[in-house]
Amino acid sequence: MWSSMRWRSTLRRPSPSTRVAVDHDTGMLRVVVIGAGPAGLVTCKHLLEARSDEFPFDPIVLEQEDELGGTFKYRSYENANLVSSKQLTCFSDWRLPLGHHDHLTLEEYVDYLRAYAEHFNVLEHIRTGCRVTHISRGLDGKGHRVDYVTKSPDGTWGTEIQSIAADYLAICTGLHVIPSIPSIPGIEHVLAQNVSYREKELKPVAFHSSDYKKRSQLEGRRVMILGCGETGMDLAYEAAKAQAKQVVLCHRDGFLSFPKVINDFSLFGMTFKGNLPIDGLITNLFETAYVHPWIAAKRIRWHVSDFVIKRVLWLLTGTQAGCNQWAGELPPERLGRAYVFLNKSHKAMPYINRPFRHRSPLLQLISHYEEDPADMPPNTDFAVDLAPFPSLFLPSGKAVFPVNWRKESKRIQNIEVRPDMVIYATGYTQKFDWFEPGQGYAGVGEQNVRDVFKSGDETVAYIGFVRPGVGAIPPIAEMQAMFWIAILTGKAKVPTTPEHYHLLQSKTARIRYGVDHGAYMSQLARDIGAAPDIFELYRVHGWHVTWSYIFGAAFVTYYRLLGPFPSPKAPEIAKTELWEAILRRGIGGNLFMGLIPMVFYGFVSGIAWSIESVWRLAHFQAPRFS
Template sequence: MNRWHHHARTAQRKHASRYHRCWPLWLGVSYLSARRCLRPPLRTFPFDPIVLEQEADIGGTFRYRTYQNATLVSSKQLTCFSDFRLPLDHPDHLTLEEYVSYLRAYCKHFGITDRIRLQTKVVNVSRNPAGGHIVSYVTKAPSGEWGSTLRTINAAYIALCTGLHVIPSIPALPGIEHVLNLENHTSGTTPSAYHSVEYKSRAQLAGRRIMILGTGETGMDLAYEAAKAGAKEVVLCSRSGFLSFPKALNDFEIFGFGFKSDKASVPIDSLITNLAETAYVHPVSDFVIKRLMWFLTGTQAGCNQWVGELEPDRLGRAYVFLNKSHKAMPYINRPYKSRSKFLEYMSRYIDPSEDMPPHTDFTVDLAPFPSHFLSNGRAVFPPSKRKDAIRMQNRDVRPDLVIYATGYRQEFSFLDKDGGYPTPGDADVRNVVRTGDESVAFIGFVRPGVGAIPPISEMQAFFWISLLKGQVKTPLPKPHYHLLVKDTARITYGVDHSAYQSTLAKDIGAAPGLAQLWWGARDARPCLLLRRFECSFGAAFTTFYRLVGPYASPLAPQISKTELWDTITRRGLLGNLIMGLIPMVFYLGVNAFALGLELLLTLGGLVRL
């Protein structure tokens, strides 16, 4: 019996008579997948789960921290849970309102709603000397005030699902008070500065001189919304660049011939194939992808991205989060885009947002983060060799609105400081639990470079439950799914979506191999070739990890044969050739060569495996 299994079983026997078989959870999308795992027929461990949710309704960030015209940048194929899918004819990318409706339908379908205690705020979690955890909470009164009566729950297990995007992160910006000084502005507009969580509609942007701090997906959305709202000036500030791709690939022209999808544009996250995918993040892959981007769009910085490029040693999937909010790029590209007519004829990416009336001549100015503001409210940009820094060095930029699109931070002030509780950074076992403290899990606290958090949370929940049941194969292999970061990086919890998903699936015996697909197939043998093709050419859909293993679902084969197969066929012959077959053959060859070389060196005694 491994130590994780022993720890969980010992706690279960010791406290079964005194504690609820429960794990209080704070509702986010991550919770829903975890809660689903404890419903029949998946529930095979004596939990009695209870959910504590501070808000008045479900939805978390997707309901309470959203804004006008916001849509998911991850496709429905990769965002929906494994056994509750949307219709084939539903648009690939949902609005946030649609996604919250989907979550409500999910709760209703699986009978989750009855276990959720809304308007319940956790104020303290402490260790019980007798074992387990004491969760103290208050509830909201009809008046809207938090009650003063403190209630408690004794819990053997706790899953924290508060999410990555809750508490705004606002960096210090010297001189920001001068921007807010009304005397520095002659337009009559009241100056202001706020975090992007406070932005709700275009009306807040019309007629303003706007500086947006941050070029993540929210910053890009705000730049586009400001241009469409009729802002007087938009300056978008980037610390160290970004890697831009559209959330859905559109049409290309090669030597004047158009290549279009048969049905619609194809979501970028569903183009990534499974077989040999973990080799795709290798620098060799980045070299190939950069040249392909140059051929198709004229630039190696990103897809039709002419400025804001990352540092050379960070330009690639192994290092960054792909920015899939692409609508502002034509506005940003205008001062920089330059390509000969011959190259443009040879190959051209057709961006549907190139012509965006009104303000078709409007420019979103890219700039570095300002070092400070002068007493007259003018921004000072640090000197740099970046193209945008050189262009903006002598510009007189005096915003009357500063928006911090600078992300969020995580706090766990409710965890008792004397309890020795871990944080997500301490979760050394697959980023879910800390070794020796497996009764506390962090679900949904990793961010994929390409992909979506909800299906990752689902796999994390499967992993944690298997861990508590002693069903995880040990010892665990060394992880190779983290994105590469510098020591000074602000975000250190990035993972490669496919590598992380497949790692968790292998840990719990849910990764379907070809032999398993042959002998364990639920349907007729003629479909086996199709299933193998799907698992190779499809992205890391969680549904694939429910074909076999402890969480196998009778719905998985049908989903893979319909919706997921449809996603593959929509790429068309050329798309599957360029994005599927050629990369797989190439990287399988690279892997085979590297493995063979390593074995030869090992046999020669030059290296050790």
């Protein structure tokens, strides 16, 4: 794809012996952006575009690594691909060629980010090898002081503190930086075993998935993977392909599996070959745009779609637990779009399903899901053994699993599991240790204004710290950056309306930053006046762009057709790439996944609007409709 040679030569790294000082007499508004992953790059780019005489933003991006890319560069591994489509993941005005495949490898995505940063002149604002150590308020509580150290050519960190005085801060370090490693009693017994493979002594190991790099690490091993997220699923598949001796995939309380592409369903002998990325199927009209607040608050759209999808899945695959998912199902009270993150790494499912799959030949003849032959297990009895998280390891290194209602829990009791490799695919945690205590900086989860900043302190934004149930973080980060800049520049006011976009969760849920992608994007767009009115959209851009928006998903490009951040590229992108994604659904797909849901949800919201209008008229209040 794009060459990175010139990019490497333009990045700046301060000399360890130079103290950096910023003089506010320059009249510029200094913005320190921490992190040069997708969130940091898109935030810097939009700050540069928002520059004016009144708001002369001057961003500096501090990145502790040697290159940009963040998680996609430094926590990548062999054969890793994005599970989100290019249509959704790419930024609003920097797109891939129309003929490019839908799902990028991580290397391709990092190249994309490099080209984006170069094209929009972000590179000259990036300082690599800079690790932030402390952040405090400026004099009289105004502005901020950011302290950092720099990396020497030999890779060691310097001790001399350098400082930047900043008017604003954008925290863009991401959700996937600090590994979360649970404690399991007896793990030391696993590491004390004697292991040999092909007359070669092997050292038992336990490590976090962020340290996994190549399939060859798994060859001949007895692998236990803790965590059934997308990384855990990838590793289970890679271990199976590496001919590991045993692969055990452990989950906390189930998962919801779907392929990243809707394809290869056979019904009455006719096979659906739409090749549709799943993250672009939800339409805008009456799903994210023009939704009555009562309907949004009750999550009626989510619950209705869950009900329908479960029945369709049973017809097509024989199970309602997920798409062709026969084990590891979520508890009934958490099974659905409103509760969890969809697991779109689907390649390991044939290996997981093998001991559990059961469907009558008649139903299989009527309909079935055709698995990709490249992902199918060989003609042996090998399977990926699914299990609950182990309770402990015995002195022999054998794992002990709890017994519960799940079929995989009962099955694993009869299998000896004595791993010599334990991989913690247990996600990450977030910490903001640099902040001076007692100065009012937001901690983890305290960004109570649209999950972007803390009420009363819009000078500090947290970009990229929510995760969609189905979707991608980079486009959300772009929308958050535009939202924040609109607040700073007075193009929008701090919103006070209720939030109806968070995934539903129990009070004890481990992850509390889940959102519905479309609902969240649409909310931010409405807050800043970027959600297009379809009548004005038709008047300004014509029918082609209007129909693209109506039938399209919540892509950032649509929120740059009108409003405070219009892009001259947006109309053409809407009429070409995004319109092509709609056409790929076909007549049947647009009927059942587009028109029918629109009519239904429009009818439901219309009823709610009518009831509210009658009530408001009776109380002499103006009706509303979002």
